[in-house]
Amino acid sequence: MKFTPKHIEGNVNVSKTHPLAELGWLVGGLMLLVLIFYLLLGVSTDIAVAKIPVNAEVWLGEYFIGGMDALESDPLQKLLQPLLDNLPADSPLREYNFYVQMVENEQINALALPGGHIVMFSGLLEQAESENEVAMVLAHELGHFAHRDHLRRLGRGLGLTVAAIILFGEDSAASDLASKFFLVGESHYSREQESAADRFGLELLVASYGHAGGATDFFARVGKDAGSRVPYLLASHPHPDDRVRQLQELISANGYQIDAVTPLGEDLLEDLPISEAASCEEPVSGADE
Amino acid sequence: MLETILSYPDLSLFLALMVLGYTCGTIAEKRHYKSIIKREQELIKLMVVNAEGRFAEGAVKTSFLVNGSMVVSNDYFKRLLAILRNIFGGRVKAYESLIDRARREAILRMKEEARAKGAHMIVNLRLETSTIGRSANKKNRIGSIETLAYGTAVVMNRP
Numbered sequence: 525m526k527f528t529p530k531h532i533e534g535n536v537n538v539s540k541t542h543p544l545a546e547l548g549w550l551v552g553g554l555m556l557l558v559l560i561f562y563l564l565l566g567v568s569t570d571i572a573v574a575k576i577p578v579n580a581e582v583w584l585g586e587y588f589i590g591g592m593d594a595l596e597s598d599p600l601q602k603l604l605q606p607l608l609d610n611l612p613a614d615s616p617l618r619e620y621n622f623y624v625q626m627v628e629n630e631q632i633n634a635l636a637l638p639g640g641h642i643v644m645f646s647g648l649l650e651q652a653e654s655e656n657e658v659a660m661v662l663a664h665e666l667g668h669f670a671h672r673d674h675l676r677r678l679g680r681g682l683g684l685t686v687a688a689i690i691l692f693g694e695d696s697a698a699s700d701l702a703s704k705f706f707l708v709g710e711s712h713y714s715r716e717q718e719s720a721a722d723r724f725g726l727e728l729l730v731a732s733y734g735h736a737g738g739a740t741d742f743f744a745r746v747g748k749d750a751g752s753r754v755p756y757l758l759a760s761h762p763h764p765d766d767r768v769r770q771l772q773e774l775i776s777a778n779g780y781q782i783d784a785v786t787p788l789g790e791d792l793l794e795d796l797p798i799s800e801a802a803s804c805e806e807p808v809s810g811a812d813e
Numbered sequence: 814m815l816e817t818i819l820s821y822p823d824l825s826l827f828l829a830l831m832v833l834g835y836t837c838g839t840i841a842e843k844r845h846y847k848s849i850i851k852r853e854q855e856l857i858k859l860m861v862v863n864a865e866g867r868f869a870e871g872a873v874k875t876s877f878l879v880n881g882s883m884v885v886s887n888d889y890f891k892r893l894l895a896i897l898r899n900i901f902g903g904r905v906k907a908y909e910s911l912i913d914r915a916r917r918e919a920i921l922r923m924k925e926e927a928r929a930k931g932a933h934m935i936v937n938l939r940l941e942t943s944t945i946g947r948s949a950n951k952k953n954r955i956g957s958i959e960t961l962a963y964g965t966a967v968v969m970n971r972p
Binding site: 527529530531535537538539541543544546547550551553554557691 | 835839853854857858860890891893894897898900901904906907909910912913
């Protein structure tokens with residue numbers, strides 16, 4: 525047998541696909557999977573949240589709030605009590621043991637956490653001018669509890685993080701990234717959820733104070749600073765001006781009176797950390813007022 | 814811009830390593846293939862077979878062992894592609910070229926050694942591949958592979 529040396533053109537052992545094209549396909553496929561998973565998760569959490577018992581939620585809440593630097597604020601609790609007393613007798617909210625905490629933070633924001641915790645940032649209290657205003661914010665957060673929005677939000681963020689952990693392992697950089705990205709991305713309610721909570725809040729405010737005074741003050745003040753309407757087309761929150769308009773329509777449709785507001789109690793103001801910087805900060809873009 | 818980079822150090826580092834891996838990896842691979850093809854042409858006359866050699870008596874002057882090896886490292890970009898492949902399955906195309914380069918380079922080095930020692934052919938070629946360092950399978954580590962080519966170089970009794 526004669527050996528004839530010959531150079532073989534081409535290479536069957538290496539695929540021709542361009543690495544960037546492959547990256548595109550793989551990342552695209554992954555995105556698609558995540559999207560499908562996200563949609564399924566949305567549907568399944570909607571079904572599941574209605575069935576989660578309140579005590580399971582309380583446990584979750586304790587787990588969650590562990591990392592928050594909260595001061596218990598008695599005056600806020602006093603403000604919340606009349607609202608709770610005026611809930612309808614058959615309201616599911618009666619099963620909760622609510623308590624309000626103030627967290628020292630410049631954000632103009634309040635949060636509804638699982639288990640009946642309401643967190644109010646001191647930035648919001650510094651801006652507030654009347655008791656009714658703060659009560660409206662509290663009632664709005666109660667609305668989130670009543671519609672169980674807080675669980676829906678947590679459920680999706682948790683689900684996505686769990687999915688990342690299953691795919692990439694518990695302590696991989698990818699899971700860290702996913703948990704940061706998704707938990708941050710998920711930390712807003714939808715526009716519909718916000719509007720529904722506003723309606724709930726208004727009814728509760730009127731039931732508790734007998735009039736709708738102060739209901740729109742907070743959003744009106746925020747709206748003045750919120751600037752252009754355009755970005756709000758895409759934002760998760762309704763524009764503050766739209767919220768004010770919606771509330772005003774509700775007030776006139778239901779014939780609620782608007783009386784003088786009660787000024788903020790001295791005890792509430794005493795607890796505030798003095799920080800001038802807070803009022804100069806740019807307020808609420810995507811906050812959960 | 815700088816603020817964004819600083820506020821997400823993990824993500825920035827990840828992207829930087831990706832870009833670095835892709836550019837350096839691509840440049841290195843292109844240059845390596847160029848050199849492989851050139852040297853393969855040069856050494857094409859030196860026969861290498863993996864069959865056992867059988868020679869007529871007196872045909873072989875001397876024979877000896879020759880070997881060549883190459884260690885090649887993964888990069889972050891290829892690693893990302895491989896991780897993504899782990900989800901979907903299929904050919905891990907990113908690693909194919911690495912293994913291919915290591916194999917061809919190892920054979921070339923072996924042939925270069927044989928030529929330097931005056932061999933006329935190499936019989937009984939064998940290839941071995943191993944991962945270097947256990948870190949190859951651990952998190953956030955970049956592994957390498959070694960390919961070893963060895964065979965028997967034969968010097969013929971030629972007039």
